Amino acid sequence: MSEPQYKRVLLKISGEALAGDAGRGLDFGVIGSVCQAVKQAISMGVQVGIVVGGGNFWRGVKDGGGRMERTRADHMGMLATTLNCLALADVLEQMGVEVRVQTAIEMRAFAEPYIRSKAIRHLEKGRVVIFGCGTGNPFFSTDTAAVLRAAEIDADVILLAKNIDGVYSADPNKDPTAVKYDSITYDDVLAQHLQVMDSTATSLSMDNKIPVILFALKDPQNIIRVLEGEKIGTIVKEEK
Template sequence: MSEPQYKRILLKISGEALAGEASRGLDFGVIGEVCEVIKECTQMGVQVGIVVGGGNFWRGVKDGAGRMERTRADHMGMMATTLNCLALADVLEQMGVEVRVQTAIEMRAIAEPYIRSRAIRHLEKGRVVIFGCGTGNPFFSTDTAAVLRAAEIDADIILLAKNIDGVYSADPNKDPNAVKYDFISYDDVLAQHLQVMDFTATSLSMDNKIPVLLFALKDPKNILRAVMGEQIGTIVKEEK
């Protein structure tokens, strides 16, 4: 069997992806499939950090718009990510995988506070580390949190598992002529206003030279394919 392409990864999973077809709540069938693949990665010696979105429960900027103060709405979104973190952790532990949940907002009764050195130590011991509450600050997305944590733990790549199979020149649901890219530079993503991640996240990954691979989570095995270096989705990095 070939060797993994990456030693340490930061996997970003959208909350909506964990909801399956329902788009809200948790689909434990989907979560189980995702966790099985994560377990396979750890068995190969890959160190796995995970950032999870919370959109299957609450999207602060969207769900609270016009009805709530933005900061409080974003704090609710951070709580939503914690629900997903605990669900992932529980399923992984049932599979015999060692897990630690760390949150950017302290909630010591259910998770460790985020401490960079401790997170790295867990990874080195083969534990999966799940990072909750985004960056801990309002006005920042969980995509930005994923890039921040990837930079802090010195991840080799960010695996962006979403509900779309790559980066397109336009919305493929609206434009039948939209072209899917195998590779695109950070500069082109920003210049063309492509929705890979929000601009803050893209700029942060560019500044820290962390490649981002976007692919569809519809087939959870894509996580393993990405780790093994197979050509899937779209990779965003510096010019070749």
């Protein structure tokens, strides 16, 4: 096994990816494979924080748009992320991995409130920390939450595990001429309006000089490949 290229990472997992082919709810086969990869990363000595989306249960803008007040719809999305956090935590614990769930909205009965110093202490002790409820504020995506938490815990890189295998010049499902980038700058992502993360998340990542590697979660071993330095997906970073 190769030496890991990163000491501390923030893994962002989309909620839709946890749903598998069904598209909604939880696919425990997928979750089990993801958790096995996380366990392997911990055994390599990598400190892992996780932010998970909630789109497999509820997407505030999409599901509530036009029918609900935006803030309340986003609050429901925060609850959806917590469902995913608890599912991930349970599967990891069954595998013998120590986990702490921290939420930006207090839910003391089953999660710690987010406290930066405690999160870092957990990471240093080899525990996986799963961050729920996004930033705790409406109008901010879980991608933005991932960048914020990565900056706060001083992560070396953000691993963006999605249902697509990299950043393309256009939507590859709609444009057969779309070109996949191996590397691209934050500025180009913003200028071309590419669908890596929303503009707020991309700008925050750029301002804090945190590289983002986007890759497909369809094969969870991609997490380990990235940690070992294999060139997969697309890296978004500063221009050099």
